[in-house]
Amino acid sequence: MAEKVIPDIVVARLPIYLRTLQQLKAEGRNITLSQELGEMLGISAAQIRKDLSLFGEFGKQGTGYNISYLIDRLCEILNVGKEWEVAVIGAGDIGSALVSYQGFANRGFRVNMIFDKNPEKIGTKLGGFFVKNSDDLVETIRSSEIKIAMLTVPAENAQEVAEKLVEAGVKAILNYAPIYLKLPSDIRVQYIDPSVHLQHMTYYL
Amino acid sequence: MAEKVIPDIVVARLPIYLRTLQQLKAEGRNITLSQELGEMLGISAAQIRKDLSLFGEFGKQGTGYNISYLIDRLCEILNVGKEWEVAVIGAGDIGSALVSYQGFANRGFRVNMIFDKNPEKIGTKLGGFFVKNSDDLVETIRSSEIKIAMLTVPAENAQEVAEKLVEAGVKAILNYAPIYLKLPSDIRVQYIDPSVHLQHMTYYL
Numbered sequence: 001m002a003e004k005v006i007p008d009i010v011v012a013r014l015p016i017y018l019r020t021l022q023q024l025k026a027e028g029r030n031i032t033l034s035q036e037l038g039e040m041l042g043i044s045a046a047q048i049r050k051d052l053s054l055f056g057e058f059g060k061q062g063t064g065y066n067i068s069y070l071i072d073r074l075c076e077i078l079n080v081g082k083e084w085e086v087a088v089i090g091a092g093d094i095g096s097a098l099v100s101y102q103g104f105a106n107r108g109f110r111v112n113m114i115f116d117k118n119p120e121k122i123g124t125k126l127g128g129f130f131v132k133n134s135d136d137l138v139e140t141i142r143s144s145e146i147k148i149a150m151l152t153v154p155a156e157n158a159q160e161v162a163e164k165l166v167e168a169g170v171k172a173i174l175n176y177a178p179i180y181l182k183l184p185s186d187i188r189v190q191y192i193d194p195s196v197h198l199q200h201m202t203y204y205l
Numbered sequence: 206m207a208e209k210v211i212p213d214i215v216v217a218r219l220p221i222y223l224r225t226l227q228q229l230k231a232e233g234r235n236i237t238l239s240q241e242l243g244e245m246l247g248i249s250a251a252q253i254r255k256d257l258s259l260f261g262e263f264g265k266q267g268t269g270y271n272i273s274y275l276i277d278r279l280c281e282i283l284n285v286g287k288e289w290e291v292a293v294i295g296a297g298d299i300g301s302a303l304v305s306y307q308g309f310a311n312r313g314f315r316v317n318m319i320f321d322k323n324p325e326k327i328g329t330k331l332g333g334f335f336v337k338n339s340d341d342l343v344e345t346i347r348s349s350e351i352k353i354a355m356l357t358v359p360a361e362n363a364q365e366v367a368e369k370l371v372e373a374g375v376k377a378i379l380n381y382a383p384i385y386l387k388l389p390s391d392i393r394v395q396y397i398d399p400s401v402h403l404q405h406m407t408y409y410l
Contacts, residue, residue, distance in 0.1 A: 007249075008247050008248065009214070009248065009252070011405060011408050011409075012405050014404070014405075014408070015398075015400070015401040015402075015404035015405055016401060018404065019385075019396075019398065019400070019401060020385070023385045040385070042213050043213065043214065044212075047214070077408065078404045078405075078407055078408050079407040079408060079410055080404055080407055084403070084407060086403070092302070093298045093299065093301045093302035094298065094299070094302045096298045097297070097298035097299045097302070098399070101383070101399070102360060102383055103360075103383025103398065103399065103400055104399075104400055107400040107403075107404070108400070108403070108404060108407065109400060109403055147410060148403060148406070148407070148410075150399065155307060171410055172403070172406035172407065172409075172410060174399055174402050174403060174406070178306070178307055178308030180224075180225070180228045180245070188406040188409055188410070190402035190403075190405060190406055191224075191402075192397060192399060192402065193224065193308065194303070194306070194308065194309075194355065194379055194397060195220070195224070195308055195309055195312040195313070195314060196220040196221060196224060197220075197379050197395035197396075197397065198289070198291070198312075198313070198314055198353060198377070198379060198395075199219070199220035199223065199283045199285055199312070199313060200216060200217050200219075200220055200283075200395060201353070201377035201379075201393040201395055202283055202284040202285055202289060202313065202353070202377065203216050203219070203282065203283050203284060204216075204377075204393055205284055205352060205353075205376055205377060205393070
């Protein structure tokens, strides 16, 4: 693992490099250059080389990166060499989409359970899982290996449910609700926020 | 508007600053410091000051930023002073969630139409919209003001539908399918990719 402190804005780019490399590998490619990655991602080649150099020597000037090797190293750095079990909270549209989402395979994650508080949903089957009762969330997650949850409940309930997740031992929350969560500083929170991505694009329109 | 070229990685942070400022404003706050924003976002205060200084003078050392003023300026910089009409392609779980998503209000976007190719969905009502036929996508979008689309079709159809969107005059695509889109370089593409956010967090676990 890295010995120096890596800036979080660099860490944020590593999964994007990983995704792009996995895409190239799926196309049958073995070698890539920082220039190519840069063009695919809209990031300068120099930035990519600088980011990766923080973690060691991955390629030689001019010969490019070995894609498989770099994928393995990035998986190791990002702690996704193993598969994490993930809980989904909220069995609405987004929750339904997540339990059958194709984009977790080979990326280090597997949905393992889903919760809802609606009595009409509890016990019904969704993407191969029986929907569990949110009232049992703390107990159920605490007695599992789960450290990661995806929060898809309505905005007005998100803070309360997030606090329950923390009580249950969850350390990382991916929040789909359009609300900022106030949680202890050792809890990692990321936001899925389509408006942020749209605004990034409208800058250029 | 900015006269110099702003690095895209800075542009990417502006919507996140804007979201955080809007949150603070909603809490009744008038003034914030780069230190506070930094702590909320896990970005250094120096980085935030540096990013914002690219666009002008927004605050004086020690006195902080006027939140409402900075929100107005960021909306202007990101071109979300007006409201953009957006098309949703795919009336599945994600499409359903997007047509009734609360997080577009006051952020510059309004869903205006939704398409699907499934005859059982076409003509049914979803979040106040009648689902339109994907076969008419090019014609319908071309004769509208729409320049932005959110793509929620299955991965195997995403490239083909994205090309149709480009043909229809769309300039920015928010892609929910777990696949990299190959499109002309003047088309902006952003990805909603939960695995990327999860991997960002597992780095720290």
